[in-house]
Amino acid sequence: MTKKPPQAPAPSEIFPERLKAARDLRGWNQSELAERAKMPPSSIAHFESGSRKPSFDTLRRLANVLEVTTDYLLGRVEEPELAESGDPLYRDVGKLTGRDRELAKDFLKMLAERTQAKRKGDS
Amino acid sequence: MNLAFRLKMAKQKGEALVRELGIDSLAVDPLAIATSRDIVVEAKPDAEPGVSGMLLRHGDAFGILYATHVQSEGFQRFSIAHELGHYFLDGHIDHVLPKDGVHASHAGFVSADPYELEADNFAAGLLMPAHLFRKALGRHEPGFVAVESVAGLCRTSLTATAIRYAELTDDAVAVVVSTGATIDYCCLSDTMKSLPQLTWLRKGSPVPRGTATARLNGNGGRVAAADRAEADVDIMDWLGGTRSVSGTEEVIGLGGYGKTLTVLTCPSLVDETYQEDDGEDEEDLIDRWMPHFRR
Numbered sequence: 001m002t003k004k005p006p007q008a009p010a011p012s013e014i015f016p017e018r019l020k021a022a023r024d025l026r027g028w029n030q031s032e033l034a035e036r037a038k039m040p041p042s043s044i045a046h047f048e049s050g051s052r053k054p055s056f057d058t059l060r061r062l063a064n065v066l067e068v069t070t071d072y073l074l075g076r077v078e079e080p081e082l083a084e085s086g087d088p089l090y091r092d093v094g095k096l097t098g099r100d101r102e103l104a105k106d107f108l109k110m111l112a113e114r115t116q117a118k119r120k121g122d123s
Numbered sequence: 124m125n126l127a128f129r130l131k132m133a134k135q136k137g138e139a140l141v142r143e144l145g146i147d148s149l150a151v152d153p154l155a156i157a158t159s160r161d162i163v164v165e166a167k168p169d170a171e172p173g174v175s176g177m178l179l180r181h182g183d184a185f186g187i188l189y190a191t192h193v194q195s196e197g198f199q200r201f202s203i204a205h206e207l208g209h210y211f212l213d214g215h216i217d218h219v220l221p222k223d224g225v226h227a228s229h230a231g232f233v234s235a236d237p238y239e240l241e242a243d244n245f246a247a248g249l250l251m252p253a254h255l256f257r258k259a260l261g262r263h264e265p266g267f268v269a270v271e272s273v274a275g276l277c278r279t280s281l282t283a284t285a286i287r288y289a290e291l292t293d294d295a296v297a298v299v300v301s302t303g304a305t306i307d308y309c310c311l312s313d314t315m316k317s318l319p320q321l322t323w324l325r326k327g328s329p330v331p332r333g334t335a336t337a338r339l340n341g342n343g344g345r346v347a348a349a350d351r352a353e354a355d356v357d358i359m360d361w362l363g364g365t366r367s368v369s370g371t372e373e374v375i376g377l378g379g380y381g382k383t384l385t386v387l388t389c390p391s392l393v394d395e396t397y398q399e400d401d402g403e404d405e406e407d408l409i410d411r412w413m414p415h416f417r418r
Contacts, residue, residue, distance in 0.1 A: 010217040011216045011217055012214060012216055012217045015216075053213050053214035053217070054213060054214075054216065055210065055211050055212055055213050055214075055215060055216070056180070056185065056209070056210045056211070056215070056216060056219070057160065057210055057211050058213070059216065060160075060183065060185075063183065069182060069183060070180075070182065070183050071182060071183075074216065099173060100167075100173040100177070103167055103168075103188060104177055104179060104188065107165065107177075107179055107188050108179055108181050108186075110163070110186070111163065111179060111180075111181035111184040111185070111186050112182070112184070114163070114184050115181060115182045115183060115184045118184075
């Protein structure tokens with residue numbers, strides 16, 4: 001009998017601990033983060049306990065306030081300030097076929113360039 | 124949380140976003156909303172079929188690609204709004220994020236996946252928020268004229284608008300989408316549901332014979348040409364039940380889809396409800412509004 005490889009945790013399973021780690025990094029309590037992100041403090045408590053899962057919109061807002069990347073909060077990179085790991089452009093766009101696959105790759109490339117341009121503008 | 128509740132919450136989340144953004148008139152512009160969140164939106168080249176939309180992420184940058192091979196502004200706007208649903212709805216990060224940063228959708232109530240249905244319901248709430256939709260409906264006689272006019276205001280498809288109409292109107296309305304001899308789905312308004320022992324028209328049920336819809340569906344050319352027809356009808360012929368109620372059947376071909384949209388209305392049922400209300404004395408009215416724990 002072959003053993004099934006362990007499944008990677010879902011982003012929402014990693015998010016609670018990453019949010020707390022990022023908040024600790026900035027030295028804020030839940031209320032301080034809530035105030036900065038313009039959210040009720042109970043939302044932060046729910047996110048950190050895992051009882052509520054965030055939307056992308058919330059994820060981005062928290063990442064902005066905490067000055068970490070969304071990739072860090074999603075558990076895709078280990079360092080908060082590191083740019084996105086592995087390039088999604090070269091991963092398998094498995095669910096799509098034919099032309100959609102090409103279009104998605106081109107579009108991701110454009111988004112990547114946009115992120116880089118933004119970073120250059122910020123620095 | 125059961126699915127019906129999840130879908131209701133998703134629709135309300137779409138409506139809440141409209142309020143939060145201070146949008147107080149129709150049409151709601153999903154593209155402007157995306158731009159306000161720094162989400163890049165681009166159309167796929169129009170000759171390409173495939174998925175109706177994709178939400179893409181690269182690091183902190185987000186984008187939406189939407190299909191244009193269906194030459195319907197309503198379909199395209201719904202596709203963008205559907206992808207915004209994946210962006211704004213709690214918990215969709217797990218569903219949307221595969222290993223490659225791309226999520227592909229087939230918008231338009233065609234999937235049984237709860238996340239896709241949630242995104243569809245978010246889109247319906249966003250593009251047709253109840254408070255603005257009802258206000259727009261109030262200006263029209265019940266039936267297809269209301270659907271058509273509000274679809275024009277919301278810039279949504281006739282089908283999506285008709286479904287929302289059945290959901291939000293006080294009129295006695297049934298909305299049926301069918302292909303050939305078969306019913307795809309049917310939505311009834313609450314007032315229509317008040318008729319006793321109606322048959323719930325399920326997916327795959329036959330279109331009742333001899334109706335204007337059956338005749339139109341029998342002619343592919345008329346369906347493709349978006350031809351329309353109207354007839355007096357007994358609601359029993361469509362929905363069964365134990366009461367004969369006269370109404371109107373309006374049907375239109377949906378063009379290339381090969382489907383038709385039927386709107387059944389029976390104003391007499393609404394008039395009757397109001398007459399009953401008028402005849403009640405105050406005591407009755409108080410009695411009706413008092414909570415009854417046990418009789």
